[in-house]
Amino acid sequence: MAHKKVARTVRPIIPVLVFFILISAFCAYRIYEPLESQVEPAEYRIIVPSGATLRTVARDLEEHGIIRSADLLYLYGRLKGVFLKAGIYKVHAGMSIPEICAVLESGKQEYIAVSLSEGLTVRKIGAILEKNGITAAEDFIKAASSRTLLSEFGIPAESFEGYLFPDTYNLDFAMSAERVVRILASNFFEKIKTVEALNGKTGRELHDTVILASIVEREYRLEEEAPLIASVFTNRLKQNIGLYSCATLVYVLTEIEGKPHPDSIKIEDTKIDNPYNTYKWAGLPPGPISNPGLTALKAAASPPETKYYYFRLTDAARGSHVFSETFDGHKEAAPVVTKRAAN
Missing domain, CATH: 3.30.1490.480 (Endolytic murein transglycosylase)
Structure with missing residues (x-):
């Protein structure tokens, strides 16, 4: 009788066990x-x-x-x-x-591959880094102005603007802003070792070269013209003539005043009272206006000797310029074919 009782108790459990076994097998299969x-x-x-x-x-x-x-x-x-x-x-x-x-x-x-093109500013680099989940733009901008980091790299400036080398970087998600700045700046100092004309320069001399290179970077389109543009600015600096660079005005309008990128430079823009306005003030601006690549750095470090004092965009499609020794020659050059102001 006891045996029959156990058998009757087990029989109802068997279907339940089979059900759970089947469910478990199904879940295991799905997993x-x-x-x-x-x-x-x-x-x-x-x-x-x-x-x-x-x-x-x-x-x-x-x-x-x-x-x-x-x-x-x-x-x-x-x-x-x-x-x-x-x-x-x-x-x-x-x-x-x-x-x-x-x-x-x-x-x-x-790793997150982030490509930083030549001519970007600290603010624009920060936006790219934030978009890719690397670090917050605000944190990056703050780190790029860190006196501790600037002192660590021996940069005589208030920002790493100009020293963040344009390149493709494999970065980590949620990196610290300080680490990103170190990576970009270390790459800059490693890359300029290949530029012979920069070897042996003092921190101040290098900084002046970086400032000039940052302007050349924003002005040239064709690689072969970068040295000629650098020569124009160098000749003007020697004569204490304003650089008259549209790029510096765009920097004032967009990076300092926070306005949208202008379609063209207006006469009133050239009168803005700002040390970065090279239409109003002679000499180099206080700091770089972009982060230049090797082409612009080489051109600024060792510009060719020319008698050019002016250049004008003549082919918007190619980005080519005509170079002139005199203002009369500059005026007689082919008219500008874009809204961008002549330099």
């Missing part, structure tokens, strides 16, 4: 089977901020078609004690949930 099995499954770079929850990350992955179920990833992560590490990670739909979780807690994040 370990990738969403896609194509040769090139969909990829996604997921940003995991500091303090992100497993549920939030799971939903993000489901929304971008990387996993079937956010609930399954969350369940697996809780059971396995998955600990997320902040960063940017590349995952794809050909990965199983355990594989994705392993990536998210590995700390081996994807």
Whole structure:
């Protein structure tokens, strides 16, 4: 009788056990089977901020078609004690949930490739860095004015403007602004070792060259014309003649006064009372107006000897200029074909 009682008790439990076994097998299949099995499954770079929850990350992955179920990833992560590490990670739909979780807690994040072109300002670089999740623009601008960092690099200025070398950088998610400044500035000082004319210059001499190069950078379009433009400005500096650079005025309007980039330079703009206005004041402005590349740095460090004092844009499509020794020759040159003012 006792044996029959046990048998009757076990029989109702068997279907329940089978059900749970089937459910477990199904969940295991869903967890370990990738969403896609194509040769090139969909990829996604997921940003995991500091303090992100497993549920939030799971939903993000489901929304971008990387996993079937956010609930399954969350369940697996809780059971396995998955600990997320902040960063940017590349995952794809050909990965199983355990594989994705392993990536998210590995700390081996994807580098973010950021290309900084020649002629950008500190403010514009900051905006690019923020857009790519590297560091906040405000923090970067503040770090670029750090007296401690400036002293560390021996820069006799109030900002790293001009010393942040344009290049492609592999950076980390949520880096400190100070570290980014150090990386860009260190690259600058490494790159200028290749410019023979810069070797042996004092900090002040180098700074003056960087200021000139930053203006040349914003003025030239054709590489072969950069040295000629540098020669024009050098000749003017020697004669204490205003540089009359539109680029410096654009810097005043956009970077100092915070206005939109102008379509053209107006007469009233040339009268702005600002030391960066090279229409109003002779000599170099107080500091660089952009971050120049090697072409502009080489041109400014060793400009050719010419008798040119003027240049004028003549071909907007090519970006070519005509160079003149006299103002009469400058006036007789082909008319400017863009709204950009003549220099």
